[in-house]
Amino acid sequence: MSHTSQSHSQAVLAAYFPMWHDHLQWQVNCQHGLSQVPHYINHLILSFVAPNVSYKGDTTTLVSDVFFEGEDKGLTNTASIADLAACIASYRQRCKSSKIIVSVGGEIGGEFEQINGEDLTRLLTDLDLDGIDIDYEPSGLMTATPRQIQRYKTIIARLRHHLDSLTLCTQKHYLLTCAPTGVGVFDASNELTILGVNEPSLNRYQQRQFTHIAENFESEIKALDQLLSPAQCGQENTIGEWGDAQDLKQPGECHVGTLASAYQFPSSGKMLPVYLAKNDGKLCDKLRYPYIGNMLDMVIYQAYNMGSANLLARVLCYQGHKDVSRFLANASPNAEGFKVVHGNHVGKEAWPQYAHTQERLSILCQYIMRCDHNDGMSFWSYTSVAQDDSVFVPPAGLGYDSPAQAFKQVANDLRLL
Numbered sequence: 001m002s003h004t005s006q007s008h009s010q011a012v013l014a015a016y017f018p019m020w021h022d023h024l025q026w027q028v029n030c031q032h033g034l035s036q037v038p039h040y041i042n043h044l045i046l047s048f049v050a051p052n053v054s055y056k057g058d059t060t061t062l063v064s065d066v067f068f069e070g071e072d073k074g075l076t077n078t079a080s081i082a083d084l085a086a087c088i089a090s091y092r093q094r095c096k097s098s099k100i101i102v103s104v105g106g107e108i109g110g111e112f113e114q115i116n117g118e119d120l121t122r123l124l125t126d127l128d129l130d131g132i133d134i135d136y137e138p139s140g141l142m143t144a145t146p147r148q149i150q151r152y153k154t155i156i157a158r159l160r161h162h163l164d165s166l167t168l169c170t171q172k173h174y175l176l177t178c179a180p181t182g183v184g185v186f187d188a189s190n191e192l193t194i195l196g197v198n199e200p201s202l203n204r205y206q207q208r209q210f211t212h213i214a215e216n217f218e219s220e221i222k223a224l225d226q227l228l229s230p231a232q233c234g235q236e237n238t239i240g241e242w243g244d245a246q247d248l249k250q251p252g253e254c255h256v257g258t259l260a261s262a263y264q265f266p267s268s269g270k271m272l273p274v275y276l277a278k279n280d281g282k283l284c285d286k287l288r289y290p291y292i293g294n295m296l297d298m299v300i301y302q303a304y305n306m307g308s309a310n311l312l313a314r315v316l317c318y319q320g321h322k323d324v325s326r327f328l329a330n331a332s333p334n335a336e337g338f339k340v341v342h343g344n345h346v347g348k349e350a351w352p353q354y355a356h357t358q359e360r361l362s363i364l365c366q367y368i369m370r371c372d373h374n375d376g377m378s379f380w381s382y383t384s385v386a387q388d389d390s391v392f393v394p395p396a397g398l399g400y401d402s403p404a405q406a407f408k409q410v411a412n413d414l415r416l417l
Contacts, residue, residue: 011369011414012341012376014043014300015407016103018383019067026063026079026087034091037382038404040411043099044091045133045300047381048106051155052114055123059085066123068108085127092128101175102127104159105135111148112136112155117162124166124174131175132159133300142181142267142302143274152180152274153292160295161283175297179343182303184271185320188263191272201323205269205316210242213259217316223370224315227363236311236360248308248353254394256354257308259316265306275324290331293324296338300378304345308353308392311360315367318342322371340375342368346384346403355392358399358409365413377410379403 017033024033037044048068055066059082066081088100104120105112120132134155138148156178163174187206192198203209204216214221221237228236240247240258247258262268275293279286289295299321303314318340325337342364344356361377368375386402400406411417 009374010042011373011416012043012298012339012378013041013407013411013414013416014045014341014376014378015041015382016045016047016378016380018047018381019063020069021383024079026083029086029090032087032090034087037091037095038407038411039095039098040416041382041407042095042097042416043101043378044382045101045103045378046129047103048108048135049102049104049120049123050108051104051112051120052116053104053119053123054116055081055119055126057122057126059126068106081123081126088127088129099130099175100127101131101133101177102129103133103135103179105137107137107140109136109138111138112151115155115158117158120159121162121166125170131177131297132163134159134176134178136178136180142265143184143270144266149270149273152271153277156274156292156295157279157283160289164284176295177298177300177341178296179300179302180271180274181265181267181306182301182314182317182321182343183262183265183268183306183309184274184301185317185324186263186268187272188265188268191269192276195273195276197276197327199327202272202320202327205320205323207242207263210260210263213239217319220315220319221312224312224363224367227366228311232311238310238312250310254355255308255392256310257313258310259313261307262309262313262317272324275328287332288334290335291328293328293338294331294335298339298341299325300341300343302343302380304343304349304354304356304380305351306354311363314342314364318364318368318371318375322375340368340372341378342376343378343380345380346406347386347398348388348390352388352390353392355388355390355394355398357394357396358406359394359396361406361410362413365410369414373415376414379407379410 060080063079063084235252238258240260247260249255277292279289321340329337
Protein backbone atom coordinates (compact mmCIF):
# COMPACT_ATOMS: atom_id res chain seq x y z
CA MET A 1 0.00 0.00 0.00
CA SER A 2 1.52 3.32 -1.01
CA HIS A 3 1.99 6.46 1.03
CA THR A 4 -0.40 8.37 -1.14
CA SER A 5 -3.09 5.78 -1.75
CA GLN A 6 -4.86 6.69 1.48
CA SER A 7 -4.21 10.43 1.43
CA HIS A 8 -6.32 13.31 0.17
CA SER A 9 -5.79 15.07 -3.14
CA GLN A 10 -5.98 18.43 -1.40
CA ALA A 11 -3.74 20.72 0.58
CA VAL A 12 -2.85 19.88 4.17
CA LEU A 13 -3.95 22.12 7.03
CA ALA A 14 -2.70 20.62 10.28
CA ALA A 15 -3.04 21.79 13.87
CA TYR A 16 -1.35 20.46 16.98
CA PHE A 17 -3.96 19.88 19.68
CA PRO A 18 -2.57 20.11 23.25
CA MET A 19 -4.15 17.49 25.48
CA TRP A 20 -3.27 19.06 28.83
CA HIS A 21 -6.28 21.28 29.45
CA ASP A 22 -8.92 20.55 32.07
CA HIS A 23 -11.72 22.04 29.97
CA LEU A 24 -11.57 19.43 27.19
CA GLN A 25 -14.50 17.53 28.75
CA TRP A 26 -13.99 14.13 27.14
CA GLN A 27 -16.93 12.80 29.17
CA VAL A 28 -19.42 15.36 27.80
CA ASN A 29 -20.73 13.92 24.55
CA CYS A 30 -21.71 17.10 22.68
CA GLN A 31 -19.24 19.57 24.19
CA HIS A 32 -15.93 17.69 24.14
CA GLY A 33 -12.63 19.22 23.07
CA LEU A 34 -12.92 18.15 19.42
CA SER A 35 -16.51 19.30 18.94
CA GLN A 36 -15.54 22.76 17.69
CA VAL A 37 -12.61 21.80 15.43
CA PRO A 38 -13.56 22.95 11.91
CA HIS A 39 -13.68 20.45 9.07
CA TYR A 40 -11.02 22.28 7.04
CA ILE A 41 -8.36 21.40 9.61
CA ASN A 42 -7.82 18.07 7.90
CA HIS A 43 -4.93 16.80 10.05
CA LEU A 44 -5.36 17.03 13.81
CA ILE A 45 -2.33 16.10 15.91
CA LEU A 46 -2.99 15.10 19.53
CA SER A 47 -0.03 16.24 21.64
CA PHE A 48 1.88 14.63 23.37
CA VAL A 49 2.57 11.02 24.31
CA ALA A 50 5.94 9.91 25.68
CA PRO A 51 7.87 7.48 23.44
CA ASN A 52 8.10 5.05 26.35
CA VAL A 53 4.38 5.26 27.14
CA SER A 54 2.92 2.26 28.90
CA TYR A 55 -0.49 1.34 27.51
CA LYS A 56 -1.59 -2.28 27.62
CA GLY A 57 -5.03 -1.94 26.07
CA ASP A 58 -7.05 -1.17 29.20
CA THR A 59 -9.46 1.48 27.91
CA THR A 60 -10.37 2.49 31.46
CA THR A 61 -6.89 4.03 31.70
CA LEU A 62 -7.10 7.77 32.32
CA VAL A 63 -6.31 10.06 29.39
CA SER A 64 -4.01 12.02 31.73
CA ASP A 65 -2.00 8.84 32.40
CA VAL A 66 -1.29 8.41 28.69
CA PHE A 67 -1.00 11.97 27.37
CA PHE A 68 1.32 14.63 28.73
CA GLU A 69 -0.58 16.75 31.25
CA GLY A 70 1.64 19.83 31.44
CA GLU A 71 4.36 20.81 33.87
CA ASP A 72 3.08 19.81 37.34
CA LYS A 73 -0.43 20.44 36.06
CA GLY A 74 -2.10 17.58 37.90
CA LEU A 75 -5.22 17.36 35.74
CA THR A 76 -8.43 16.67 37.62
CA ASN A 77 -10.27 15.32 34.57
CA THR A 78 -11.10 11.65 35.12
CA ALA A 79 -11.87 10.84 31.48
CA SER A 80 -10.68 7.47 30.20
CA ILE A 81 -9.26 6.28 26.90
CA ALA A 82 -12.72 4.85 26.18
CA ASP A 83 -14.22 8.33 26.68
CA LEU A 84 -11.65 9.85 24.33
CA ALA A 85 -12.29 7.12 21.74
CA ALA A 86 -16.01 7.97 21.80
CA CYS A 87 -15.23 11.66 21.24
CA ILE A 88 -12.94 10.81 18.33
CA ALA A 89 -15.66 8.65 16.78
CA SER A 90 -18.10 11.57 17.14
CA TYR A 91 -15.54 13.92 15.54
CA ARG A 92 -15.10 11.53 12.62
CA GLN A 93 -18.83 11.56 11.93
CA ARG A 94 -18.63 15.33 11.48
CA CYS A 95 -15.21 15.56 9.76
CA LYS A 96 -15.17 12.38 7.72
CA SER A 97 -12.08 13.11 5.65
CA SER A 98 -9.87 14.38 8.46
CA LYS A 99 -6.85 12.48 9.77
CA ILE A 100 -6.11 12.25 13.49
CA ILE A 101 -2.61 11.33 14.58
CA VAL A 102 -0.75 11.33 17.87
CA SER A 103 2.46 13.27 18.41
CA VAL A 104 5.14 11.37 20.27
CA GLY A 105 7.80 13.33 22.13
CA GLY A 106 7.79 17.09 22.42
CA GLU A 107 9.21 18.45 25.63
CA ILE A 108 8.64 15.11 27.38
CA GLY A 109 10.32 13.05 24.65
CA GLY A 110 13.92 13.56 25.67
CA GLU A 111 16.37 11.35 23.80
CA PHE A 112 13.80 8.66 22.86
CA GLU A 113 16.02 6.11 24.62
CA GLN A 114 13.08 3.72 24.86
CA ILE A 115 10.32 3.44 22.26
CA ASN A 116 7.40 1.25 23.22
CA GLY A 117 6.23 0.63 19.67
CA GLU A 118 3.71 -2.06 20.56
CA ASP A 119 2.07 0.14 23.19
CA LEU A 120 1.91 3.06 20.76
CA THR A 121 0.28 0.96 18.02
CA ARG A 122 -2.13 -0.48 20.59
CA LEU A 123 -3.13 3.11 21.45
CA LEU A 124 -3.63 3.86 17.74
CA THR A 125 -5.94 0.88 17.42
CA ASP A 126 -8.03 1.63 20.51
CA LEU A 127 -8.45 5.31 19.59
CA ASP A 128 -8.87 4.62 15.85
CA LEU A 129 -6.03 7.00 14.98
CA ASP A 130 -4.34 7.41 11.60
CA GLY A 131 -0.68 7.53 12.51
CA ILE A 132 2.21 8.91 14.54
CA ASP A 133 4.03 12.23 14.44
CA ILE A 134 7.63 12.25 15.70
CA ASP A 135 8.52 15.35 17.67
CA TYR A 136 12.13 14.60 18.62
CA GLU A 137 13.56 17.52 20.57
CA PRO A 138 16.62 16.23 22.41
CA SER A 139 17.50 18.37 25.42
CA GLY A 140 14.74 20.74 24.38
CA LEU A 141 16.63 21.59 21.19
CA MET A 142 16.78 20.24 17.64
CA THR A 143 18.88 17.53 16.01
CA ALA A 144 22.48 18.74 15.80
CA THR A 145 25.01 16.09 16.91
CA PRO A 146 26.08 12.81 15.24
CA ARG A 147 24.46 10.88 18.10
CA GLN A 148 21.17 12.72 17.65
CA ILE A 149 21.26 12.19 13.88
CA GLN A 150 21.73 8.45 14.41
CA ARG A 151 18.97 8.40 17.01
CA TYR A 152 16.54 10.16 14.67
CA LYS A 153 17.19 7.60 11.94
CA THR A 154 16.54 4.78 14.41
CA ILE A 155 13.30 6.40 15.64
CA ILE A 156 11.92 6.71 12.11
CA ALA A 157 12.86 3.15 11.09
CA ARG A 158 11.48 1.57 14.27
CA LEU A 159 8.17 3.40 14.15
CA ARG A 160 7.76 2.73 10.41
CA HIS A 161 8.34 -0.95 11.16
CA HIS A 162 5.69 -0.97 13.90
CA LEU A 163 3.17 0.88 11.74
CA ASP A 164 3.71 -1.43 8.76
CA SER A 165 3.30 -4.43 11.07
CA LEU A 166 -0.01 -2.99 12.21
CA THR A 167 -1.03 -2.49 8.57
CA LEU A 168 -0.65 -6.24 8.01
CA CYS A 169 -3.37 -6.76 10.63
CA THR A 170 -5.74 -3.94 9.71
CA GLN A 171 -5.08 -3.40 5.97
CA LYS A 172 -4.95 0.32 6.72
CA HIS A 173 -1.97 2.53 5.90
CA TYR A 174 -0.76 4.51 8.90
CA LEU A 175 0.89 7.88 8.50
CA LEU A 176 4.36 8.51 9.86
CA THR A 177 5.24 12.19 10.07
CA CYS A 178 7.95 14.18 11.80
CA ALA A 179 8.41 17.74 13.03
CA PRO A 180 12.08 18.71 12.69
CA THR A 181 13.48 22.22 12.46
CA GLY A 182 12.98 23.98 9.14
CA VAL A 183 16.67 24.91 8.90
CA GLY A 184 17.62 21.22 8.80
CA VAL A 185 17.97 21.38 4.99
CA PHE A 186 20.29 24.42 4.91
CA ASP A 187 23.58 22.59 4.41
CA ALA A 188 25.81 24.83 6.52
CA SER A 189 28.54 22.20 6.97
CA ASN A 190 28.38 20.46 3.57
CA GLU A 191 26.64 17.32 4.81
CA LEU A 192 25.86 16.28 1.22
CA THR A 193 29.55 15.96 0.45
CA ILE A 194 30.02 13.70 3.47
CA LEU A 195 27.05 11.61 2.35
CA GLY A 196 28.40 11.36 -1.20
CA VAL A 197 25.17 12.80 -2.62
CA ASN A 198 25.71 14.83 -5.78
CA GLU A 199 22.33 16.18 -6.80
CA PRO A 200 22.19 19.67 -8.39
CA SER A 201 18.82 20.55 -6.84
CA LEU A 202 20.24 19.80 -3.37
CA ASN A 203 23.81 21.03 -3.87
CA ARG A 204 22.60 24.61 -4.14
CA TYR A 205 21.78 24.60 -0.39
CA GLN A 206 25.42 23.95 0.52
CA GLN A 207 27.61 26.49 2.29
CA ARG A 208 30.08 26.45 -0.59
CA GLN A 209 27.28 27.55 -2.93
CA PHE A 210 26.05 30.39 -0.74
CA THR A 211 27.66 33.14 -2.81
CA HIS A 212 25.66 31.81 -5.79
CA ILE A 213 22.29 31.83 -4.00
CA ALA A 214 20.85 34.57 -6.22
CA GLU A 215 21.53 32.66 -9.44
CA ASN A 216 20.87 29.15 -8.08
CA PHE A 217 17.46 30.19 -6.75
CA GLU A 218 16.59 32.74 -9.40
CA SER A 219 13.16 31.30 -10.17
CA GLU A 220 12.23 30.84 -6.50
CA ILE A 221 13.30 34.39 -5.60
CA LYS A 222 11.39 35.76 -8.57
CA ALA A 223 8.27 33.84 -7.52
CA LEU A 224 8.52 35.28 -4.00
CA ASP A 225 9.15 38.80 -5.31
CA GLN A 226 5.87 38.61 -7.23
CA LEU A 227 4.04 37.98 -3.96
CA LEU A 228 5.69 40.76 -1.95
CA SER A 229 4.47 44.32 -1.67
CA PRO A 230 6.91 47.15 -2.50
CA ALA A 231 7.24 47.86 1.24
CA GLN A 232 8.30 44.26 1.91
CA CYS A 233 10.90 44.03 -0.84
CA GLY A 234 14.36 44.74 0.48
CA GLN A 235 13.69 43.04 3.80
CA GLU A 236 11.69 39.86 3.23
CA ASN A 237 13.79 38.82 0.20
CA THR A 238 17.30 39.80 1.37
CA ILE A 239 19.98 37.10 1.14
CA GLY A 240 22.61 38.67 3.43
CA GLU A 241 26.26 37.83 3.91
CA TRP A 242 27.60 34.56 5.29
CA GLY A 243 28.52 34.81 8.98
CA ASP A 244 27.52 38.45 9.37
CA ALA A 245 25.89 38.90 12.79
CA GLN A 246 23.96 41.87 11.42
CA ASP A 247 21.99 39.46 9.27
CA LEU A 248 19.97 38.61 12.38
CA LYS A 249 18.34 42.03 12.47
CA GLN A 250 17.95 44.29 9.44
CA PRO A 251 17.07 47.96 9.86
CA GLY A 252 13.45 48.74 9.06
CA GLU A 253 9.95 48.98 10.43
CA CYS A 254 10.26 45.70 12.35
CA HIS A 255 13.16 43.45 13.27
CA VAL A 256 13.65 40.80 10.61
CA GLY A 257 16.77 38.90 9.57
CA THR A 258 18.07 37.61 6.27
CA LEU A 259 18.35 34.21 4.62
CA ALA A 260 21.96 33.99 5.84
CA SER A 261 20.81 33.98 9.46
CA ALA A 262 19.05 30.63 8.94
CA TYR A 263 22.41 28.97 8.22
CA GLN A 264 23.80 29.93 11.63
CA PHE A 265 22.17 27.30 13.87
CA PRO A 266 23.88 24.12 15.19
CA SER A 267 20.97 22.22 13.63
CA SER A 268 21.30 23.85 10.17
CA GLY A 269 21.65 21.07 7.60
CA LYS A 270 21.53 18.27 10.17
CA MET A 271 18.33 16.68 8.85
CA LEU A 272 19.95 15.91 5.50
CA PRO A 273 21.94 12.95 6.93
CA VAL A 274 18.66 11.71 8.43
CA TYR A 275 16.48 11.94 5.31
CA LEU A 276 19.24 10.77 2.96
CA ALA A 277 20.63 7.90 5.03
CA LYS A 278 20.38 4.62 3.13
CA ASN A 279 18.06 2.02 4.60
CA ASP A 280 20.00 -1.04 5.80
CA GLY A 281 16.90 -3.21 5.47
CA LYS A 282 17.03 -4.56 9.04
CA LEU A 283 13.58 -3.21 9.93
CA CYS A 284 11.95 -2.03 6.69
CA ASP A 285 11.87 -3.15 3.06
CA LYS A 286 14.79 -1.61 1.11
CA LEU A 287 12.91 -1.66 -2.21
CA ARG A 288 10.00 0.32 -0.83
CA TYR A 289 12.16 2.50 1.40
CA PRO A 290 15.62 2.99 -0.18
CA TYR A 291 16.34 5.86 2.21
CA ILE A 292 15.16 6.70 5.72
CA GLY A 293 13.29 9.69 4.30
CA ASN A 294 11.16 7.38 2.15
CA MET A 295 9.65 5.99 5.36
CA LEU A 296 7.96 9.33 6.08
CA ASP A 297 4.57 10.27 4.67
CA MET A 298 4.84 13.90 5.66
CA VAL A 299 7.41 16.30 7.11
CA ILE A 300 5.87 19.08 9.21
CA TYR A 301 9.02 21.13 9.69
CA GLN A 302 9.05 23.83 12.35
CA ALA A 303 9.50 27.21 10.69
CA TYR A 304 9.28 28.87 14.10
CA ASN A 305 11.87 29.32 16.81
CA MET A 306 14.35 29.65 13.93
CA GLY A 307 15.33 33.19 14.77
CA SER A 308 14.50 36.28 12.78
CA ALA A 309 15.03 34.77 9.32
CA ASN A 310 12.88 36.47 6.67
CA LEU A 311 10.29 35.14 4.24
CA LEU A 312 12.95 34.17 1.71
CA ALA A 313 14.50 31.85 4.29
CA ARG A 314 11.13 30.34 5.10
CA VAL A 315 10.24 29.87 1.43
CA LEU A 316 13.54 28.06 0.94
CA CYS A 317 12.79 25.90 4.00
CA TYR A 318 9.80 24.70 2.02
CA GLN A 319 11.70 24.46 -1.26
CA GLY A 320 14.57 22.54 0.36
CA HIS A 321 12.24 19.94 1.80
CA LYS A 322 10.44 19.73 -1.53
CA ASP A 323 13.72 19.09 -3.33
CA VAL A 324 14.62 16.35 -0.83
CA SER A 325 11.19 14.77 -1.31
CA ARG A 326 11.61 14.74 -5.09
CA PHE A 327 15.06 13.18 -4.76
CA LEU A 328 13.60 10.43 -2.56
CA ALA A 329 10.71 9.82 -4.95
CA ASN A 330 13.20 9.14 -7.74
CA ALA A 331 15.31 6.75 -5.67
CA SER A 332 13.60 3.62 -7.06
CA PRO A 333 10.45 2.62 -8.98
CA ASN A 334 8.69 1.75 -5.71
CA ALA A 335 9.85 4.75 -3.72
CA GLU A 336 7.80 7.79 -2.76
CA GLY A 337 8.66 11.18 -1.34
CA PHE A 338 6.89 12.92 1.51
CA LYS A 339 4.37 15.73 1.64
CA VAL A 340 5.87 19.00 2.81
CA VAL A 341 4.04 21.03 5.46
CA HIS A 342 5.27 24.44 6.63
CA GLY A 343 4.96 24.78 10.41
CA ASN A 344 3.81 28.13 11.83
CA HIS A 345 3.16 29.49 15.31
CA VAL A 346 -0.06 31.16 16.46
CA GLY A 347 0.85 34.38 18.23
CA LYS A 348 4.20 34.81 19.98
CA GLU A 349 6.89 32.17 19.64
CA ALA A 350 8.50 30.62 22.72
CA TRP A 351 11.72 32.47 21.84
CA PRO A 352 10.21 35.40 19.92
CA GLN A 353 12.24 36.80 17.06
CA TYR A 354 9.65 36.62 14.27
CA ALA A 355 5.94 37.38 13.94
CA HIS A 356 3.66 34.97 12.07
CA THR A 357 1.36 37.62 10.62
CA GLN A 358 -1.65 36.89 8.44
CA GLU A 359 0.05 38.63 5.53
CA ARG A 360 3.14 36.44 5.81
CA LEU A 361 1.01 33.32 6.18
CA SER A 362 -0.91 34.23 3.03
CA ILE A 363 2.31 34.75 1.05
CA LEU A 364 3.62 31.36 2.15
CA CYS A 365 0.33 29.69 1.22
CA GLN A 366 0.41 31.24 -2.23
CA TYR A 367 3.98 30.14 -2.81
CA ILE A 368 3.26 26.57 -1.68
CA MET A 369 0.13 26.30 -3.79
CA ARG A 370 2.10 27.36 -6.87
CA CYS A 371 4.46 24.45 -6.23
CA ASP A 372 2.22 21.59 -5.09
CA HIS A 373 -1.41 21.77 -4.01
CA ASN A 374 -0.96 18.58 -1.94
CA ASP A 375 1.48 20.22 0.48
CA GLY A 376 0.35 22.71 3.08
CA MET A 377 0.60 24.49 6.41
CA SER A 378 0.47 23.57 10.08
CA PHE A 379 0.14 25.44 13.37
CA TRP A 380 1.35 25.21 16.89
CA SER A 381 -1.15 25.24 18.32
CA TYR A 382 -4.92 24.92 18.18
CA THR A 383 -5.26 26.53 21.62
CA SER A 384 -2.45 29.14 21.52
CA VAL A 385 -3.22 32.76 22.35
CA ALA A 386 -3.26 34.99 19.24
CA GLN A 387 -1.16 37.76 20.76
CA ASP A 388 2.38 38.99 20.23
CA ASP A 389 3.67 42.05 22.08
CA SER A 390 7.28 41.68 20.91
CA VAL A 391 9.26 44.18 18.81
CA PHE A 392 9.19 41.70 15.94
CA VAL A 393 5.58 42.48 14.99
CA PRO A 394 5.15 44.87 12.02
CA PRO A 395 3.16 48.08 12.67
CA ALA A 396 0.04 46.55 11.07
CA GLY A 397 -0.03 43.84 13.76
CA LEU A 398 -0.66 40.11 13.45
CA GLY A 399 -3.79 40.53 11.34
CA TYR A 400 -5.84 38.04 13.35
CA ASP A 401 -7.41 38.10 16.81
CA SER A 402 -7.89 34.39 17.39
CA PRO A 403 -6.43 31.07 16.23
CA ALA A 404 -9.74 30.33 14.49
CA GLN A 405 -9.44 33.47 12.40
CA ALA A 406 -5.91 32.55 11.31
CA PHE A 407 -6.91 28.96 10.50
CA LYS A 408 -9.88 30.02 8.39
CA GLN A 409 -7.85 32.50 6.33
CA VAL A 410 -5.13 29.93 5.70
CA ALA A 411 -7.78 27.37 4.75
CA ASN A 412 -9.07 29.85 2.22
CA ASP A 413 -5.56 30.50 0.89
CA LEU A 414 -5.02 26.73 0.56
CA ARG A 415 -8.32 26.45 -1.37
CA LEU A 416 -9.93 24.28 1.27
CA LEU A 417 -13.00 26.53 1.45
